[in-house]
Amino acid sequence: MTQALDRWSPPMRDPDDDTPRLECGVFGVFDIDDAAAMTALGLHALQHRGQEACGIASFDGQRFHTERHMGHVGDAFGGGGLAERMPGRFAIGHTRYSTAGGSFIRNVQPMFADMEAGGVALAHNGNLTNFLTLREQLVSDGVIFQSTSDSEVILHLIARSRKSRFVDRFTEALSRIEGGYALVALTNKKLIGVRDPLGIRPLVLGDLDGKAVLASETCALDMIGARFVRDIEHGEMVIIDRHGIESLRPFPAKQARPCIFEYVYFARPDSVVNGRSVYDVRKRMGRRLAQEAPADIDVVVPVPDSGVPAALGFAQEAGAPFEMGIIRNHYVGRTFIQPTQGARELGVRMKLAPNRAVLAGKKVMLIDDSIVRGTNSVRVVRMVREAGAAEVHLRSASPPIQWPDYYGIDMPDRDKLLAANHSVEEIAKILNVDSMGYLSVEGLYWAMGVGPRDEANPQFTDHYFTGDYPTRLLDREIAEGRNEAVDRQLSFLVDA
The missing domain is CATH 3.40.50.2020 (Rossmann fold)
Structure with missing residues (x-):
């Protein structure tokens, strides 16, 4: 019960800092030279979306390489030797602000897991409103968590799916999560991008000399000289491999409701968001x-x-x-x-x-x-x-x-x-x-x-x-119900 209640408490922050904070930005490139270095450049452009931590995962055709650091992108990846440390033509990256999960290296993304079909790296912008409910169910089934991030829930849901194809496993996992999110995932064959059914969090598709790029904002495309192609649409999953780009619609159709605060504060002024x-x-x-x-x-x-x-x-x-x-x-x-x-x-x-x-x-x-x-x-x-x-x-x-x-x-x-x-x-x-x-x-x-x-x-x-929330807030509803139950118990004891 304490964990559920703590999840909805505000994280520790600078008492003089009155600005709202967005959790993170995501970036991914497929089949380009110096993919990790290009990803670091993209993350530089997305630094405003998360300044506490950053990470990159690359794939060189044989194995994955991951680096996760506290601090700014320039401090973590600005020095020499990145190409040697993180070789490969495929990479995804992440910039992060901590939430109630805590500002710890174990919560920094991209998160990586070895699965039956191979490695998977995942970077997530947003928040799952049924994270605690899913986590408690998984823990009760014997799942061991290495972090307090809601992103790890998605990896466990993918791993536990019995579907044969990874895309089907990923889709099944996404069908169980609720909230606002934009995800990029990297396997040994594919780069995948997906946006929540309402399109609350942003995600765009770019083109760099015929190769696909995914990013939270268009300013990251500008940073690496990529051409903006289009927004990933609400509820859309794009699957990028050597054969091209495939678009899937794994969720029931809904009207888009993108976050209007992107325009008020979060997005960089030079970005174009949802047109x-x-x-x-x-x-x-x-x-x-x-x-x-x-x-x-x-x-x-x-x-x-x-x-x-x-x-x-x-x-x-x-x-x-x-x-x-x-x-x-x-x-x-x-x-x-x-x-x-x-x-x-x-x-x-x-x-x-x-x-x-x-x-x-x-x-x-x-x-x-x-x-x-x-x-x-x-x-x-x-x-x-x-x-x-x-x-x-x-x-x-x-x-x-x-x-x-x-x-x-x-x-x-x-x-x-x-x-x-x-x-x-x-x-x-x-x-x-x-x-x-x-x-x-x-x-x-x-x-x-x-x-x-x-x-x-x-x-x-x-x-x-x-006050018009676009989705169910399951974890909050459960936490409030538990609070009410405790209040009733305390009231009974006082009356007694």
């Missing part, structure tokens, strides 16, 4: 925000770096100058976390510094991509005021985040989400701003170019704003 330029969408978010929540201001300042496109759109719509009033230091590592409050304050100043020439005496409009707990916003507003701003107004380029995520985004529980527990007026007082505003859900859908949200059949996964 939409992330940069263009973010600028449109800023334009609509200026229409919905205007203010009498002198200057528009983004909270770097993800707030920049929305701030540009806001400034253009509002007819106000756009200025870099806050400068980010890109050379501060995420490990600079100090235990005392005073040291943490200095740590924030190492990451962000006010540009006094822009801020002093001005009525400043700060634009952030989103606000989760508000801890970072408090410090940014204080910094801007101390730099001499006459007024500080704050706008979020996304709607209020009121519900946690269970599909691969690290967000706090609902009682820690600022907008879930306070009105806009209360939030303005908490953050010490002269005015506060959020983009509406309708405005976000307008920025996506799809018109109003279809309440009966939403076009996107947007539960963090609406």
Whole structure:
């Protein structure tokens, strides 16, 4: 029971870091020279999707080679000798943020297993919402786990399938999992990519001199000079081998509901996700925000770096100058976390510094991509005021985040989400701003170019704003049921 309850607790993180985190990015190449080195380049482009750990698995035609490291891609794979350590023309890679499974090397991907038909390496972006249920069933059947990652469940399900073909085994395993995911798998003959039935997590197909590439985002294709071919569609499995590319539809047909937070924050601005330029969408978010929540201001300042496109759109719509009033230091590592409050304050100043020439005496409009707990916003507003701003107004380029995520985004529980527990007026007082505003859900859908949200059949996964979860949350339901049972037992004992 404790394990199930712990799974739904937020992981330990920098107390000054208020940004939502996506678990990971995936990448894979098939039949190209220096496949591991090319994969490392692809992972560089996906570093923003996971900065705690990374790994690569390659196949040289005879055997698999795997390396998994804590830290950034450049530190792990940037030195010489990668081609010698990881030979082969086939490879997959992964960048990772830890979730409640913990930041340990045993949880770093790709994960590898020797099976009856040969080796299998697997890299996974997303989260399985029935992971604990499946894990408990497998453990009760005698399965031994080497990690606390939900990705290992998939490998065990593949291994236990009695189907003869690997693709059929893989399909049978996927039929038992729930949640949001994009997977790449490498066998001794195939590179496989698959996207969950709703297409919550992204995956794209590219072409490099006639050879197939799979990646979480198009920016990784650009990094290696590959041509974007298309998005892997929701519920689609692509099987790549020496004969070409085969597309299968192993799941019942459903309407796609991709994660709208990819456009708000996660994807790189230069990526194209599901046919939409992330940069263009973010600028449109800023334009609509200026229409919905205007203010009498002198200057528009983004909270770097993800707030920049929305701030540009806001400034253009509002007819106000756009200025870099806050400068980010890109050379501060995420490990600079100090235990005392005073040291943490200095740590924030190492990451962000006010540009006094822009801020002093001005009525400043700060634009952030989103606000989760508000801890970072408090410090940014204080910094801007101390730099001499006459007024500080704050706008979020996304709607209020009121519900946690269970599909691969690290967000706090609902009682820690600022907008879930306070009105806009209360939030303005908490953050010490002269005015506060959020983009509406309708405005976000307008920025996506799809018109109003279809309440009966939403076009996107947007539960963090609406509470409308697109799938069953089995592990959470079981955990809540166990909590209720414990509460009833405690109540009985007290009454007795």
